[in-house]
Amino acid sequence: MTVLAPAPRGLRRRRDFRLLWTGQATGKLGSSVTGVALPLVAVAVLDAGTFQVALLSAAAWLPWLLIGLPAGAWVDRLPRRPVMLACDVTALLLFLSVPVAAWLDRLTIAQLSAVALGAGCTGVFFQTAYQVYLPSLLERDELAEGNAKVQATEAAAQVGGPGVAGLVTQLAGAVNALLIDAASYLVSTLCLLAVRTRESRPARVRRGSLREEIAEGLRFVAGDPYLRVLTLFSAASNVCLFGYQSILVVFLVREVGVTPGMVGALAAAASLGAVAGAAAAPVPSRRFGSARTLLAAEIGAAPFGLLIPLTAPGAGLLLTVAGGFVIAAGVAAGNVIKGSFRQTYSPRALLGRITVTMQLVSYGTIPLGALLGGALGTALGVRPAMWISTGGLALTGLILLTGPLRHHRDLPSHPV
Structure with missing residues (x-):
């Protein structure tokens, strides 16, 4: 049984958190259904x-490349x-527009792509703002536990989402399953409206142009040895991770012969790993060190992806x-x-730009990975494409060994 530090009791007393x-958990459940x-x-x-x-997968992540950097600068300026x-x-x-179009017999691939692209744009701004907003609701020493709880519940939502999607698809059709995602955004909206804490206004500092502010965030990430290697690792791993995930449904349905309901069940069962990983992360981090735990998690887990192309x-x-x-x-x-x-670790005034710079590079490779997976699946067949993507994923953790992480027990608390 995993035992966490006493912090969760304090976090539970924080109404706005x-x-x-x-x-956020409800929104992630809806997004998991849509996935x-x-x-x-x-x-x-x-x-x-x-x-x-x-x-479709590429369209959902393309906005990180298109608007990621200016979004970070705007988030640092705005409430x-x-x-x-x-x-x-x-x-x-x-x-909501997808089931409406389907009911009117007007649904097309173009609309699905446009919805994925538009939702991706909202995701860029929301995720960046969320990362900057969370520290305003928690004390500095509560952030690790807060992030662990958020990640664990998001992971739990990712477990339930595919199962719900498969069940609703079997009973009412895949189109109607998207109504769940629309409802989840309504819940998220109501929760945000109920938050009472008034966040501090962004510091009134003399600002340069938007381009200068973007460049400041880029320089900080590129010049920092820890942020730089973490960003490069995420970029490489996401190419391979989404290379196979973008065609996983096609692989299971057309190559293995799995029903839509079973696709959801398999995805839900696999996603249980995210619940376990997120909930357990603080414990080995405290006992063995955050840098060591990060290396073990990222390098040790990826090779298990080679089991997936063996599916029968x-x-x-x-x-x-x-x-x-x-x-x-x-x-x-x-x-x-x-x-x-x-x-x-990041200076508070730069947190939005640092966050979005790292996510621009790491998330920006997701469309590339999705398109690469689709192209390989079309040219070579779906199973060979799965082998190539998971094989590449198994090697990406080695990038972390090129930076300073391997020399330390813990990650630093501030730039040196």
């Missing part, structure tokens, strides 16, 4: 090809809660669950450690 936490339901709509309703399905509220309302309307009907489906479980555990544990490190 609970509201933010609840809204399975949207490609199922493309495959089952619109008979989309492998590359078209991969394109964060109104930004997050606007994002939630916009995403709600976007996902019957008992062979457990290989997808096992591989996905360990990868999810490693990614979630790493995200808890990296998120807390970035929030405590």
